[in-house]
Amino acid sequence: MEHDAHAEASSHAVPPPEDATVDDWARDDAEPMSVESSATPPEVAAVDSGADTPPAPSASAAVAGEGVKEIQSSLQSLELKTNDAHVVEDDVEETKRHLNVVFIGHVDAGKSTTGGQILFLSGQVDDRTIQKYEKEAKDKSRESWYMAYIMDTNEEERVKGKTVEVGRAHFETEHTRFTILDAPGHKSYVPNMISGASQADIGVLVISARKGEFETGYERGGQTREHVLLAKTLGVAKLVVVINKMDEPTVKWSKERYDEIEAKMVPFLKSSGYNVKKDVQFLPISGLVGTNMKTRMDKSICSWWDGPCLFEVLDRIVVPLRDPKGSVRMPIIDKYKDMGTVAMGKIESGTIREGDSLLVMPNKSHVKVIGLNLDESKVRRAGPAENVRVKLSGVEEEDVMAGFVLSSVGKFIFRRK
Structure with missing residues (x-):
């Protein structure tokens, strides 16, 4: 019985696996784990030592508790930074x-x-x-x-x-x-x-x-x-x-x-x-x-x-509004080769995001967006009226001509016969 109790106490002192700890603190509804919760339970310690008062928490338990707190703090800080980034991006997009x-x-x-x-x-x-x-x-x-x-x-x-x-x-x-x-x-x-x-x-x-x-x-x-x-x-x-x-x-x-x-x-x-x-x-x-x-x-x-x-x-000055949620339409005014095919143009409607699958019309070439640049800045997305350089995979530079159009896959432009 003493051996079983000692094993049970040891299992409480061992810190949880790293993945399990990260998963636990990644949840928004997870409650913070205190240092005391990871220490040896008093009743088990009493059985193990025969003393009336429980001993102080072991050094390994304290280290485990501090590790949990550190992970929790890092994840909360990361979450706050991510949220702030989204807010700034949305503000810029909405106000200007x-x-x-x-x-x-x-x-x-x-x-x-x-x-x-x-x-x-x-x-x-x-x-x-x-x-x-x-x-x-x-x-x-x-x-x-x-x-x-x-x-x-x-x-x-x-x-x-x-x-x-x-x-x-x-x-x-x-x-x-x-x-x-x-x-x-x-x-x-x-x-x-x-x-x-x-x-x-x-x-x-x-x-x-x-x-x-x-x-x-x-x-x-x-x-x-x-x-x-x-x-x-x-x-x-x-x-x-x-x-x-x-x-x-x-x-x-x-x-x-x-x-x-x-x-x-x-x-x-x-x-x-x-x-x-x-x-x-x-x-x-x-x-x-x-x-x-x-x-x-x-x-x-x-x-x-x-x-x-x-x-x-x-x-x-008032100009007609373009729909950022509409079908993508970007007439290509120029192109060049740079670790892929880069198409240049102004987005007339819709929003282009990194990772999007699009069509190059009228050839109906299926392409994937692997990069976006506004002027000299690399961005993750661009909306209507922006002049962009879109790096594409799935099409060769010689197969893209000025006058072609980048289009949404579901709603593309037909060639008139």
């Missing part, structure tokens, strides 16, 4: 919408300068970088181009003063995350402009108020007209028309010049299919110095303007 903004207009209207000024005013570029660009522009005898260098990162673009590729950058306002698409204005690079406009939700048409520059862009053969027509054709439903260079010596914030440009543009925008009252907003700015961009115009600069600034207009 994402929109793509393409800057269009005639060459030298100030698109890159305006885009660079937006990034500077929103804190995406620091003063040290601006000073570096100022020096670089001065060395090239192009003092007024330094803001454009923020968007025009290619050396060829900086030397010629012309945007060639579609520049891409990001900034945020109070309610919206924006991706800037800086389209080239020269007629030789219209295909690149089309690529940028096809990804956009909003268009910012930049017009130069300088004497002679507006007329050159607006006349037949100028890119102001062509860009408006292309933007409307490519689905850019909302247009912000910024009359730039209003601080120029030939203009000096003239209301007559502003009204003249607006009066010429309104009939053309109507003929292009835009509802000017609902879908178009005009406003004067200076992209070089940032006037009427982040904050409203000072009356000492322009007494006649009572309207909003550019940031306000962009933040309040």
Whole structure:
């Protein structure tokens, strides 16, 4: 009997297997195990030793109890961190919408300068970088181009003063995350402009108020007209028309010049299919110095303007909502090979998650999502209006073409015969 009692006491002192302990504490409804519960029971100790008072818990029992507490604390901490991560992710997803903004207009209207000024005013570029660009522009005898260098990162673009590729950058306002698409204005690079406009939700048409520059862009053969027509054709439903260079010596914030440009543009925008009252907003700015961009115009600069600034207009603009729970639709605009096939595009509807099984249409190729990137950041999921790079397995890079569509397996796109 003494041997059996001793064995029973020993079994209480031995800590439970590691798996069993983890499973026990992984349950939300599990109650904490105290150190005393793992010690030798008093009545068993009394039988074993014959003493009237029970001995102190053994060292192994105390160690076991401390181990249980440590595991419990670690798991609770891990659970709290996991819950916090979910909360942050959900908050970001719910509070900030994402929109793509393409800057269009005639060459030298100030698109890159305006885009660079937006990034500077929103804190995406620091003063040290601006000073570096100022020096670089001065060395090239192009003092007024330094803001454009923020968007025009290619050396060829900086030397010629012309945007060639579609520049891409990001900034945020109070309610919206924006991706800037800086389209080239020269007629030789219209295909690149089309690529940028096809990804956009909003268009910012930049017009130069300088004497002679507006007329050159607006006349037949100028890119102001062509860009408006292309933007409307490519689905850019909302247009912000910024009359730039209003601080120029030939203009000096003239209301007559502003009204003249607006009066010429309104009939053309109507003929292009835009509802000017609902879908178009005009406003004067200076992209070089940032006037009427982040904050409203000072009356000492322009007494006649009572309207909003550019940031306000962009933040309040209303675009059709996309369904994050709908079928996945992502037109592919480019692809490349990198440890798998990477497809680039903008998600038009639905949500793509890492591990999803999708179809590449019209070939009906079954693929699996093995990676997602937003800009330079790796993410687990992406929703509507996001520009993403999706790494796919199950399809070769040469079997994917620009114009193909990533689609949900259950609800895919049929090819018209």
